[in-house]
Each structure stands twice: as C-alpha cells, then as structure tokens.
Amino acid sequence: MTFQEEILAGIPTQLPEAQPYDKEINHAPKRKDILKPEEKVLALKNALRYFPQELHQALAPEFAAELKTYGRIYMYRYQPSYKMYARPVDEYPAKSRQAAAIMAMIQNNLDPRVAQHPHELIIYGGNGAIFQNWAQYRLVMQYLATMTDEQTLVMYSGHPLGLFPSHKDAPRVIVTNGMVIPNYSKPDDWERFNALGVSQYGQMTAGSYMYIGPQGIVHGTTITVMNAARKQGGSPAGKLFVTAGLGGMSGAQPKAGNIAGVVSVTAEINPKAARKRYDQGWVDELHDNLDELIPRIRKAVAAREVVSLAYVGNVVDLWERLAADHIHVDLGSDQTSLHNPWAGGYYPVGYTLERSKEMMADDPDAFRGAVQKSLCRQVAAINKLAAEGMYFFDYGNAFLLESSRAGADVLKADGTFRYPSYVQDIMGPLYFDYGFGPFRWVCMSEKPSDLQKTDELAVKVLSEIAAHSPEEIAGQMRDNIHWIREAGKNNLVVGSQARILYADCEGRTQIALAFNEAIRKGELEGPVVLGRDHHDVSGTDSPFRETSNIYDGSRFTADMAVQNVIGDGFRGATWVSIHNGGGVGWGEVINGGFGMVIDGSEDSARHIREMLFWDVNNGIARRSWARNEAARFAIEREMARTPHLKVTLPNEADEELIRKSLN
Ligand SMILES: NC(=O)c1ccc[n+]([C@@H]2O[C@H](COP(=O)([O-])OP(=O)(O)OC[C@H]3O[C@@H](n4cnc5c(N)ncnc54)[C@H](O)[C@@H]3O)[C@@H](O)[C@H]2O)c1
Numbered sequence: 001m002t003f004q005e006e007i008l009a010g011i012p013t014q015l016p017e018a019q020p021y022d023k024e025i026n027h028a029p030k031r032k033d034i035l036k037p038e039e040k041v042l043a044l045k046n047a048l049r050y051f052p053q054e055l056h057q058a059l060a061p062e063f064a065a066e067l068k069t070y071g072r073i074y075m076y077r078y079q080p081s082y083k084m085y086a087r088p089v090d091e092y093p094a095k096s097r098q099a100a101a102i103m104a105m106i107q108n109n110l111d112p113r114v115a116q117h118p119h120e121l122i123i124y125g126g127n128g129a130i131f132q133n134w135a136q137y138r139l140v141m142q143y144l145a146t147m148t149d150e151q152t153l154v155m156y157s158g159h160p161l162g163l164f165p166s167h168k169d170a171p172r173v174i175v176t177n178g179m180v181i182p183n184y185s186k187p188d189d190w191e192r193f194n195a196l197g198v199s200q201y202g203q204m205t206a207g208s209y210m211y212i213g214p215q216g217i218v219h220g221t222t223i224t225v226m227n228a229a230r231k232q233g234g235s236p237a238g239k240l241f242v243t244a245g246l247g248g249m250s251g252a253q254p255k256a257g258n259i260a261g262v263v264s265v266t267a268e269i270n271p272k273a274a275r276k277r278y279d280q281g282w283v284d285e286l287h288d289n290l291d292e293l294i295p296r297i298r299k300a301v302a303a304r305e306v307v308s309l310a311y312v313g314n315v316v317d318l319w320e321r322l323a324a325d326h327i328h329v330d331l332g333s334d335q336t337s338l339h340n341p342w343a344g345g346y347y348p349v350g351y352t353l354e355r356s357k358e359m360m361a362d363d364p365d366a367f368r369g370a371v372q373k374s375l376c377r378q379v380a381a382i383n384k385l386a387a388e389g390m391y392f393f394d395y396g397n398a399f400l401l402e403s404s405r406a407g408a409d410v411l412k413a414d415g416t417f418r419y420p421s422y423v424q425d426i427m428g429p430l431y432f433d434y435g436f437g438p439f440r441w442v443c444m445s446e447k448p449s450d451l452q453k454t455d456e457l458a459v460k461v462l463s464e465i466a467a468h469s470p471e472e473i474a475g476q477m478r479d480n481i482h483w484i485r486e487a488g489k490n491n492l493v494v495g496s497q498a499r500i501l502y503a504d505c506e507g508r509t510q511i512a513l514a515f516n517e518a519i520r521k522g523e524l525e526g527p528v529v530l531g532r533d534h535h536d537v538s539g540t541d542s543p544f545r546e547t548s549n550i551y552d553g554s555r556f557t558a559d560m561a562v563q564n565v566i567g568d569g570f571r572g573a574t575w576v577s578i579h580n581g582g583g584v585g586w587g588e589v590i591n592g593g594f595g596m597v598i599d600g601s602e603d604s605a606r607h608i609r610e611m612l613f614w615d616v617n618n619g620i621a622r623r624s625w626a627r628n629e630a631a632r633f634a635i636e637r638e639m640a641r642t643p644h645l646k647v648t649l650p651n652e653a654d655e656e657l658i659r660k661s662l663n
Pocket residue numbers: 116124125126217220244245246247248249250251267268269270273313314315316334335336337338339340345346347348349395396397398535545582583584
C-alpha cells in the first residue's frame with residue numbers, strides 16, 4: 001500500500017502484522033495498575049469499539065496483555081507501516097488543504113526525532129499525548145483526508161467523535177483534551193480515565209498538533225535566562241546556570257544558555273534523552289562523573305566560555321556536590337517534569353532509572369515517598385547555594401509546588417514560596433502583560449528556503465515596527481529582532497520547517513499579513529500554518545505559571561482561557577484546542593491554543609486580522625483589569641488605535657482607606 005492508500009484506508013479491515021517492541025526507542029514508563037477488575041472489562045470493551053467483531057478474538061487477549069504489561073492499551077499492532085514525519089502539504093490525500101496541513105502537523109508531532117515516546121503517542125512531558133491509541137490516529141487521518149471545507153472534525157481527548165457539517169469559516173477541527181468535571185481532576189483520575197480509554201493529558205502543544213520540538217521553547221528560555229542574568233548584573237559571560245532536564249522542552253535549556261552567553265550545566269538522568277540532545281547538537285558535552293565535571297565547570301567559568309555541559313545523572317547529586325564544594329552558581333532552576341511527579345516525571349535520588357520505573361508501577365507509595373525525600377534534599381542544597389548568592393527561579397514545572405507538598409523548606413513565613421516563578425519575575429511583567437507571546441509558524445512546503453524567506457520577512461516587519469515602538473517595549477523588540485536574525489544560524493529546526501518568535505499583537509499580525517502576501521505573490525512555495533504554544537498572554541489560566549503574576553485573586557479562575565478558545569473559534573482559527581492540565585499538571589491549569597492555515601487569500605487576511613487581535617488582547621484586557629500596570633498601558637494604547645475596542649478599566653483604590661474601613 002502507498003502512503004496515501006494507507007491513510008485513506010483508516011483502520012484496516014484485515015488484521016495487520018503484529019509489530020515487534022522496539023527496544024532502541026525511548027518508551028513511556030509502565031503506568032500504574034489502577035483499574036479494578038470490572039473497570040478492566042470496560043477498558044477492553046472500550047478499545048474493541050474501534051474494530052469489527054470478527055477481529056475481537058485475536059485483539060482481546062492482545063489488548064489485555066498490553067493493559068497488563070504497560071498499564072494502557074496503545075494498540076501497537078496498528079502503528080502505520082510508513083515512516084512518520086511531516087511531508088510537504090501536497091503529498092497528503094485531501095479534499096481540504098486546511099485538513100492536509102493538519103495532517104502534516106500531526107505527523108510532525110509523532111516524528112521520532114520530535115516525540116518523546118513516539119510509539120506510545122506521547123509527544124513530551126512524559127504524559128503529553130496526541131492520541132490514546134493507534135486506532136484513533138488512523139481514524140483521524142482518514143477523516144482529515146476525506147473531509148471538505150464544509151465540515152468540522154470533533155475531537156474528544158484523542159477520540160474522533162466524527163465529522164459534522166459546518167462552513168468554510170468554521171474551524172476544521174475542534175479539540176478538547178482532559179476536560180473533566182472539576183471534582184474528578186486529581187492525578188489518579190487521569191490515570192483511571194486514561195486507562196479506561198476515555199480521556200488523555202494533552203499537555204499544551206502535544207494534543208493540539210502544534211509541537212515543534214525543543215525549538216518551541218528555546219526562544220522563551222533564552223529570554224528568561226538572559227533576563228535572569230541581567231538581574232544578577234554585569235555581563236552574562238562567565239555566569240553559571242544550573243538546571244535539570246534534557247527532555248522535550250527542557251532540552252532547550254543548554255541551547256538557550258549558549259545563545260544567552262553563559263556556562264550552563266544541565267542534569268539529565270536518562271542517558272537516551274541526553275544522547276539525543278547531544279547528537280542533535282543541542283548540548284556541547286556529556287559528563288557522567290562529578291569528579292571530572294566539577295573541574296570542567298571551574299575551568300569554563302574562569303575562561304568565560306560559552307558552553308553547555310550535561311551531567312548524565314541525578315540532579316540532586318549535582319546540587320549537593322555544588323553546595324558541598326561551594327561553587328558559586330549565578331542562576332538556578334529545574335525542568336524535571338514535576339507536573340507528573342508520580343508517573344515518571346521526576347526520578348528520585350538514590351535509585352537507578354530502571355528501579356524507579358519498576359517502583360512507580362509496583363509500589364507507588366514507596367515511590368512517592370522516595371520522590372518527596374529527594375525533593376527535600378534538592379531544596380536543601382538549593383537553599384545553601386541561594387544563601388551564597390544564587391538567583392533561583394521556578395521554571396513552571398511545579399517544582400516549588402511539589403516541593404512544598406513534600407515538606408521541603410521552600411516556604412516563607414507568610415506561606416508564599418521563597419523563590420519566584422519565572423513568570424512573576426520575568427515573563428509576566430516584561431512579556432505577557434504587553435501581549436508578547438510565543439507566536440510560531442510552520443512552512444507547509446517543508447522547504448528550508450521558505451523558512452529562510454519567512455525569517456527575513458519577520459526581521460523586516462519587526463524592524464519597521466520597532467522604529468516607532470514606545471520606550472516600554474523597545475528592549476523586548478530589540479531582543480526579539482536579535483533572536484530572529486540569529487535563528488537561522490542556530491540550527492534550531494528538528495522536524496518541520498518551523499520557527500518561533502515572541503511578538504506582540506501588532507508584530508504577530510503584521511508578520512502574518514506579510515507571509516500571506518508573499519504566498520499570494522508566489523514568493524513562498526506553500527501555505528503557512530500560524531500558531532503558538534499555550535504558554536501565552538491569553539490562552540492559559542495557570543495560577544503557578546502563566547497567571548502567577550495576577551494578584552487580584554482571580555488567578556484560580558479559568559474564564560480567560562475558555563473565552564479565548566471560544567473567541568478564536570469564530571474568528572477564523574483553522575483548529576482550536578482547550579486542555580486540562582498542560583504544563584503544571586492535571587487539574588492545575590486550563591490552557592488553549594489554535595492553528596491557522598494561511599494560503600494567500602483574502603479570507604486568510606481577514607482571519608489573521610480578526611483572530612490574532614482577539615487572541616492577544618483578551619489576555620491583555622484581563623491582566624489590565626487585574627491592575628497590572630504594563631497591561632493597562634498596552635490596552636490603553638490598543639484602544640487609542642482601534643476605535644471598536646472598549647475595555648473596562650479598573651479604578652485604583654487607596655489601601656489605607658480600605659484598611660481603615662475594615663477596622
Ligand atoms: N514554562 C515553560 O516555558 C516551560 C518550558 C519548558 C518546560 N516546562 C515544564 O518543564 C517540565 C519539563 O518539560 P519537558 O517537556 O522537558 O519534559 P520531559 O519529561 O520531556 O523532560 C524532563 C526530563 O527530566 C529528566 N529528569 C527527571 N527527574 C530527574 C532527576 N531527578 N535528575 C535528572 N533528570 C531528571 C527526565 O529524564 C526527562 O528527560 C514540564 O513540567 C514542563 O511543563 C515549562
């Protein structure tokens with residue numbers, strides 16, 4: 001069967017060949033055995049819904065074995081026989097070009113160079129799924145290949161509910177992931193619903209087909225490291241940045257460290273993950289011996305080298321050694337996957353990777369205890385180094401939250417955290433409040449030359465805007481222009497021809513319109529997909545991360561994220577998604593995103609103008625209402641140039657008067 005035929009065939013009517021379990025590839029950990037016997041019956045019944053009855057005899061025992069061995073039913077047998085990667089858009093069988101572009105985005109997410117556990121359909125973060133099983137993948141691809149621009153595909157947590165009639169301005173796909181009744185949103189609820197095959201953890205860009213590998217996060221990480229270094233004063237040269245994680249997104253840290261010009265040391269316990277980043281050129285050196293690493297660090301700092309070192313081992317061992325040797329660390333953080341602490345996101349010190357994996361499935365209580373002890377030790381070492389001058393920040397991975405739950409010494413007397421989150425100190429006040437966020441695009445021709453042209457267009461557009469930018473955002477504009485000028489040289493592409501660029505509403509809109517015009521004139525050889533990750537000004541309500549700098553008591557509400565996705569849905573998005581849990585953990589956040597295919601048409605230009613405007617200004621308006629000064633400035637500026645925009649502004653109250661009135 002050709003690639004196109006296999007896609008059109010959907011779930012094959014004949015049993016495909018069983019596939020051997022590939023030991024070379026990075027696999028998801030075994031999930032814990034959470035279902036009661038009757039629920040296991042339900043899980044199998046649910047899985048068999050995708051197949052005709054005559055195949056059940058063969059499939060039922062196979063799926064039962066998968067559930068027993070892996071804690072989930074992935075339907076490995078149904079992995080496609082073709083190679084998984086994003087093809088140029090015209091190679092997909094399709095009646096809708098928009099749907100073809102979505103197929104390419106899905107295949108890019110699942111590309112083994114890009115995905116963390118590709119055979120389990122996990123894209124990043126240990127549990128960030130695109131689909132729950134391979135039957136869903138096949139069915140979705142078939143639906144996309146046959147749908148028209150008068151239909152919308154409805155996705156429930158990886159499961160395609162079906163194609164429903166709509167119209168050309170409607171989204172082609174509406175995605176929800178992990179949306180549950182709030183009282184059923186504890187981590188074990190995810191384990192149970194996911195094992196039953198009725199829900200999944202979509203992370204942010206995993207379940208929304210917008211993951212572009214570690215590049216997606218490099219720009220944001222670079223901005224964060226650069227600004228953190230600025231906070232410490234002086235030049236970044238010779239400053240030491242210590243952190244953990246060389247996984248999906250965390251793998252961006254060494255690259256960002258190099259771009260920011262510091263010495264970075266990143267601990268990674270999984271040798272396969274470390275090797276993958278090393279082979280891709282994202283980290284310069286691998287070390288597995290602390291006695292050799294410590295002198296190497298001293299040498300790099302003394303020589304003010306720009307270099308990224310990886311410690312292949314447990315981050316707690318690294319922190320404790322740095323503290324014991326009184327090494328001066330300037331910047332510290334952590335990007336282990338603590339949004340998922342009990343199922344493989346964090347590996348406790350003192351145990352091998354293999355032993356941890358066994359324990360989390362066979363003895364989850366003991367594993368939990370080990371993780372909590374490990375976090376306490378990690379925090380103790382970090383506290384010592386912080387007392388010696390290190391600036392430590394939480395990187396939005398629930399490190400402080402889980403450490404506090406573990407009883408680590410991480411709280412101040414008033415119950416708040418000892419250390420800020422990177423959003424409170426950097427991304428919130430300097431970026432999100434002004435509407436700067438992780439705008440991204442993917443060239444559907446898959447040609448590097450198209451990506452280069454889009455980079456050039458973006459530099460041109462941003463330089464023109466920067467010439468009249470107010471002083472409040474001049475620095476951000478300068479950093480972003482520097483980023484995009486350098487982006488091509490930094491070899492950031494893994495998988496699709498994609499680019500990320502932090503930009504505000506004006507920047508995003510003008511860049512997108514310039515791309516649309518270039519497509520119309522034939523200067524770009526294919527359509528472009530616009531999008532962003534969910535880590536943005538408007539898309540995400542996450543009290544310990546994106547909205548951690550909201551101080552009016554509303555950071556535990558999720559109106560903004562829900563409104564955002566609804567508003568994007570009727571203003572021209574090609575697909576929208578809303579998720580429970582991305583980034584910091586199931587039940588801890590609601591986040592949404594969009595994708596928009598632009599093809600040079602007038603319709604595309606209208607979608608760009610209408611949708612991007614809402615997608616950014618919704619969040620600025622909310623942040624302004626929360627009394628964030630930068631957001632107030634940004635929304636007043638926007639109202640001055642957009643007559644139909646009328647936003648409710650807060651009146652300031654005198655706190656002394658309030659206190660007196662209350663006494
Ligand atoms: N706010 C942001 O911009 C932002 C950016 C990136 C990541 N994050 C958060 O950071 C976390 C990491 O994301 P990811 O996609 O890289 O996840 P990931 O699971 O792909 O990578 C985490 C890595 O940490 C390693 N690890 C776990 N415990 C360790 C330990 N004790 N010592 C050394 N290494 C250890 C794992 O082996 C894994 O490779 C997530 O919680 C994510 O939400 C936030």
